Amino acid sequence: MAAVVAGMVIQSTPVSFGAVGTPMIVGVGTGVEPLTQITNLSSFIFEVATKVATLHFIAGLLIPLFLVGILTKFFGKNKSFSEGLKVWKFALFAAFAMTIPYIIVAYLLGPEFPALLGGLIGLAIVIPAAQKGFLMPKEEDVWDFEEKDRWDPTWTGRVELKNSEIYAGKISMWRAWAPYVLIAAFLLISRLTVVGDWLKSATIVVPNIFGTDISSSWEILFSPGFIFILVAVITYVMHGMKPSDFGRAWKASGKTIIGLVIWTIAIYIIATNNKRLDAIGGKKKSA
Template identity: 45%
Template sequence: MSFGILALLALLPIISVFGLIVLFRWPATRAMPIAYLITCFLAFTVWKVPFSQLAAASIDGLLTAASILYIILGAILLLNLQQESGAIFSIRKSMFLISPDRRAQAIIIAFLFGSFIEGSAGFGTPAAVAAPLLVAIGFPAMAAVMVSLIIQSTCVSFGAVGTPILIGVNAGLSGQVEVVNYLSAHNLDFASYLNSIGGKVAIIHGITGTLIPIILVIMMTRFFGQKRSWKEGLSILPFALFAGLCFTVPYTLTGVFLGPEFPSLVGSLLGLLIVVPLAKIGFLMPRKVWDFPAKETWPQDWIGQEIEERHDSES
């Protein structure tokens, strides 16, 4: 069997997930088991993987999924506690006291707070926590999800207290012959090598991550503003770049000098401590406050069917 056919077969589980979820709009609860069965079938018939190895890999996958769900559970539990206790309304009031500008709110909640959640919990929890917070303070559901997913970039490499580097990269490189030979030739131990990788990742992502706030803002004003304007997003460029630097500078320094555990945590925490009080006094903020159009004019796809149905049932 040719290499091209093998590559295509290897991609088939991923293609099936994309097709079933994106094209056919199947829920993940139906699409993922089918992708799993396709994977097992290909592994058993094409690559001749023993059944015992398939079973062991499946059990390992279940345990890994359970650990991820356990982490996400804490984030969702925190959100539900905020909702039930009424803290969510206090947060909404506090955000308007900091800045009524939706662009600044998106940067503070989605980018800085979302990065903090990613640095501590990881595994996509910013979308599970920051997006509902944005909806609670008046963002369209689609806009809240969009900005919460855009920030899943710079902070992810050091999410869950450095898990991608300490576990992901570690598992991929540890014991590899090429890596062992490289370390021997340069008289390095593996821990130092891993830290150097984290430092280089921090530098690259620190440069690009500075632009994430302005990217999420111009996307928001372009697709969810009344004027559908890029310029309304660019008008907050000084504040967005400042907020980005407040995150990426300590993020990069932490990754280079302290290791991969804390860049996202330190960067976001210091960023919040600097940006929030300065936003409150209008530092680098444009004079004109930007907001979404009136809620009654929002298209249905901004709100989402489930939220709309819930709103109707409550009213």
């Protein structure tokens, strides 16, 4: 329960730029384009993204401290929010380590990179600092969970933690981080004008979907999904994975994707149907 709560709270800062900027590029872009006469949609999305990044930067400064307070309040022996405030120095340092690169990247590179690069840069700064005890609380102020046998049963529910059989052995730190760094590097390279124009040349267009005036296009090589797949294949070689382990990872990912595809198609059908009803209603009003 604590892990889920922590993940949800800490994700509030990068959420608008998650999935390589999809909420901005796809959400704002496709939502605004049919309704306005914006001449330069890319510039408009960039402007919206920078304003959103500024708001997240302001709110994000207190998110780590707020998160620690939630842990001490709801999962601590004394149920005290103030216990979490004892780590305020390190919490603020951790916040700035992520949010400053985050907002700089938003203004310089656009909506695809703030969460990705902000998080990577923040980790690179915070982890070594924590290991050296920088701004860490005094020993008497260190907080931890109680022994597991004293946990509230609702914290774990039916989840059973056990060792994974997939683990194949230790790998070096650089190989562990390499996939994330490669994703960031390939995304940056793909967004260069010359490279991006070449990648966009491979595009699949599906016109008049289901007999409507709605069309869709997929820039295969320019899509962030392609880069994720490419890095996954490179990781398979780099980590010396077994084919069975690689296949198991694809199978697990496939199950998640199938569920999302079903949900997306259902939403798309509803949206298309509503658009038709609106069109019919408009014709009746005109008549």
